[in-house]
Amino acid sequence: MDSLHILVEQGKVLYLGISDTPAWIVAAANTYAREKGKTPFSVYQGRWNILLRDFERDIIPMARHFNMALCPWDVLGSGKFKSRKEIEARQKSGEGLRSFFSGGEQSESERAISEALEKVASEHGEDISVTAVALAYVMQKTRNVFPIIGGRKIEHLQDNIKALSIHLSDKQIEYLESVKSGFDAGFPTTMIGDDPHETGSQAFLLSSSAPIAFQRNAKPIGHE
Numbered sequence: 001m002d003s004l005h006i007l008v009e010q011g012k013v014l015y016l017g018i019s020d021t022p023a024w025i026v027a028a029a030n031t032y033a034r035e036k037g038k039t040p041f042s043v044y045q046g047r048w049n050i051l052l053r054d055f056e057r058d059i060i061p062m063a064r065h066f067n068m069a070l071c072p073w074d075v076l077g078s079g080k081f082k083s084r085k086e087i088e089a090r091q092k093s094g095e096g097l098r099s100f101f102s103g104g105e106q107s108e109s110e111r112a113i114s115e116a117l118e119k120v121a122s123e124h125g126e127d128i129s130v131t132a133v134a135l136a137y138v139m140q141k142t143r144n145v146f147p148i149i150g151g152r153k154i155e156h157l158q159d160n161i162k163a164l165s166i167h168l169s170d171k172q173i174e175y176l177e178s179v180k181s182g183f184d185a186g187f188p189t190t191m192i193g194d195d196p197h198e199t200g201s202q203a204f205l206l207s208s209s210a211p212i213a214f215q216r217n218a219k220p221i222g223h224e
Contacts, residue, residue, distance in 0.1 A: 001029050005038040017071070019045035023058035030066050041068065045148065048072035049081075050137050050176055051113055053183040060142050064217060069144040076149065080110040081134050083118045109180040116179040120172050128162060135163035137176060143220050 007013040018026055018041045026041060033040035044063055048055035048070075055072060063070055087106070106114065117130040124133070139145045151157050168176075177183070184190065 001033045001036075001038050001040075005033070008039045015039075015043065016041045017043040017045060020047070023062040027062055027066070040066065043069040043071055045071040045073065047074045048138060049075050049077050050117070050134055051077060051109055051180065053177075056141070056183070057185050057189065063144075064142065069146060070142070071146050071148050072138055073148040075138050075147040076131050076134055077110055077113075080106050081114050081117060081130050082106070083114060083130050086130070112180040113176070116176055120168070120176060123172070124166055128166065129159045131156075132159050132163040132166060133168070133176075135160060136166040136168055137173065139163065140168050140173070140220050143218050145220070 004013070004016055008016070016039055018029075021044075026044065030040040032038070044059060046055055046059055048059075049072070052074070055070075060070070062068070114130055117133045121128040121130055121133045135147055135149070138147055149160055151160065
């Protein structure tokens with residue numbers, strides 16, 4: 001952190017970001033920076049999408065605490081979040097699915113979540129794609145999310161832009177998360193909850209000992 005701060009002082013770097021690092025290391029680094037008057041990390045980059053939700057276990061709470069922005073990658077499941085119609089169209093044109101992290105075919109989980117994303121997309125209009133809903137999901141889970149996405153065609157860009165106009169209801173988010181995610185926040189979050197105000201949290205275990213003035217987690221801009 002001392003060395004990175006020197007780069008900021010020299011004007012070679014404006015802001016500090018960190019990628020694919022355990023939350024406890026980032027928290028320790030930022031705490032040191034605050035105590036010593038150094039520049040802390042202001043943005044975190046890591047893998048996150050509707051199927052791979054480990055980001056929500058420690059990374060997002062850490063980012064909230066340090067007021068950090070989030071730049072998730074693989075938001076579109078390495079290009080595997082596709083409707084059946086889209087896959088058939090690609091097959092006819094001789095174009096397969098990407099295979100950077102896995103094979104060139106959809107897994108059972110990717111197929112199931114794609115169908116769920118397609119169902120939610122249809123509820124928002126005929127011109128809304130599976131990928132637009134997948135993008136909207138991560139941007140509406142917490143604040144200051146700036147997905148890292150790519151595109152090879154103009155329609156990819158257009159689909160990405162449409163994600164900005166989609167407002168997913170709590171019911172739609174709950175439905176998407178119920179399909180093949182297998183996500184477990186783990187202890188102690190499963191016992192006390194990330195937010196004691198939310199349904200299902202065990203906040204009574206805390207409130208039975210003392211009164212709690214707990215501030216609700218802020219929602220993304222435009223979704224207050």
